[in-house]
Amino acid sequence: MTGHGLLSVAEALARILDGVEPMPVEEVALEAASGRVLARPIVARLTQPPFDAAAMDGYAVRAADIATLPATLDLIGEASAGHGFDGTLGAGQCVRIFTGAPVPDGADVVVMQEDTARDGAKVTIVARPSSATHVRPRGGDFAQGQALLAAGHVLTPRSVTLAAAMGQPTLTVYRRPRVAILSTGDELVAPGTMPGPDQIVASNSYGLAAMVAAAGGAPQLLGIARDTRQDIETKLALAEGADVLVTSGGASVGEYDLVAPALEARGMKLGFWKIAMRPGKPLIFGRIGTQRVLGLPGNPVSSIVCGHVFLLPLVRALVGRGGAPEPSVRAVLGHDLSANDGPRTYYMRARLDRGTSPPTASTLIDQDSSLLSPLAAADGLLVREIGAPAMPAGTAVEIIPFEA
Ligand code: AMP
Ligand code: MG
Numbered sequence: 001m002t003g004h005g006l007l008s009v010a011e012a013l014a015r016i017l018d019g020v021e022p023m024p025v026e027e028v029a030l031e032a033a034s035g036r037v038l039a040r041p042i043v044a045r046l047t048q049p050p051f052d053a054a055a056m057d058g059y060a061v062r063a064a065d066i067a068t069l070p071a072t073l074d075l076i077g078e079a080s081a082g083h084g085f086d087g088t089l090g091a092g093q094c095v096r097i098f099t100g101a102p103v104p105d106g107a108d109v110v111v112m113q114e115d116t117a118r119d120g121a122k123v124t125i126v127a128r129p130s131s132a133t134h135v136r137p138r139g140g141d142f143a144q145g146q147a148l149l150a151a152g153h154v155l156t157p158r159s160v161t162l163a164a165a166m167g168q169p170t171l172t173v174y175r176r177p178r179v180a181i182l183s184t185g186d187e188l189v190a191p192g193t194m195p196g197p198d199q200i201v202a203s204n205s206y207g208l209a210a211m212v213a214a215a216g217g218a219p220q221l222l223g224i225a226r227d228t229r230q231d232i233e234t235k236l237a238l239a240e241g242a243d244v245l246v247t248s249g250g251a252s253v254g255e256y257d258l259v260a261p262a263l264e265a266r267g268m269k270l271g272f273w274k275i276a277m278r279p280g281k282p283l284i285f286g287r288i289g290t291q292r293v294l295g296l297p298g299n300p301v302s303s304i305v306c307g308h309v310f311l312l313p314l315v316r317a318l319v320g321r322g323g324a325p326e327p328s329v330r331a332v333l334g335h336d337l338s339a340n341d342g343p344r345t346y347y348m349r350a351r352l353d354r355g356t357s358p359p360t361a362s363t364l365i366d367q368d369s370s371l372l373s374p375l376a377a378a379d380g381l382l383v384r385e386i387g388a389p390a391m392p393a394g395t396a397v398e399i400i401p402f403e404a
Pocket of ligand 2: 185250298
């Protein structure tokens with residue numbers, strides 16, 4: 001608690017993450033695996049390369065035959081990728097070979113094409129590899145039984161490539177948590193619908209859905225509820241079975257603020273609903289059974305900032321990535337900043353100029369929490385703790401990046 005009876009951000013996050021376990025696991029095909037989190041280590045089913053393979057186009061020869069140069073050898077066959085040479089190389093012989101082909105038995109060096117001269121079935125080797133044999137040895141990449149990707153690894157296009165080469169057609173990952181998102185407000189219409197004279201377009205649910213998807217969750221938009229208990233409860237019922245329920249709007253104490261009672265009518269046990277945070281003081285957290293419920297402010301900037309601070313760690317914990325935030329970016333302040341003498345931790349939207357080293361951080365001039373264009377232009381958040389003193393330009397700061 002802070003001096004004003006509000007829950008601190010750290011305490012609020014700790015309560016949200018308390019007892020969160022990663023989701024149950026499922027099998028996914030390789031082509032759907034990028035971005036998912038491995039629930040078990042991947043063990044190679046195969047050895048790579050499976051045979052000694054040519055690393056160059058040229059001729060496979062015996063090292064002993066090219067000890068003195070030039071050396072003229074008899075060409076006895078060809079090995080190309082997918083089509084090995086079916087014999088053994090004897091003294092004085094060579095085999096035409098292409099990159100990726102198995103090096104024939106008896107051969108131990110591949111001489112680059114550029115270092116040879118061919119005349120019918122005779123090949124003269126004029127130079128030899130200095131130290132390299134131009135042979136990729138069997139198992140030089142990895143061996144069957146080796147565990148190369150650990151549980152908890154977030155799959156990337158590169159590690160999916162490795163998993164494929166290891167011979168795994170499917171991977172065991174944590175299921176995506178289903179995150180249901182409901183907007184509330186009589187004034188809201190969906191994007192694409194022309195707003196009436198008193199209306200605006202609902203925007204924050206789309207940003208929250210994008211945030212959830214990028215963190216590995218499965219967002220489900222429940223649409224817009226009117227500001228009536230009944231409509232809110234009807235739409236909340238669509239969240240049945242979701243792992244997380246996010247609402248936006250209607251969380252403060254105004255006349256039309258109905259979300260908390262509607263959630264309680266659905267069985268929510270309230271955890272807290274006020275935090276010492278700017279933007280975003282009215283923030284509901286509770287549970288309906290195992291479902292975690294986050295009631296975010298309707299204000300789009302507040303909901304995106306609160307989503308970043310609370311929803312993102314929750315989704316990450318559920319997908320098996322732990323609740324730890326992305327590492328922050330070290331920067332220097334590009335201008336003077338006044339003290340935070342308010343009662344709440346202030347999450348200032350900031351831009352980062354990465355053209356300097358370290359990057360230069362500038363807080364946006366207009367921190368009004370209804371403005372979306374500066375939010376979209378911002379790179380991250382500069383956190384001003386309660387009581388943080390004024391800072392001159394050049395002070396070292398840390399920025400929480402919006403995107404890694
Ligand atoms: P509320 O939290 O419902 O009091 O809403 C605070 C402000 O955010 C009001 O100006 C609303 O019009 C606006 N707002 C609420 N929900 C949304 C939404 N989904 N998209 C954009 N603006 C919203
Ligand atoms: Mg509202």
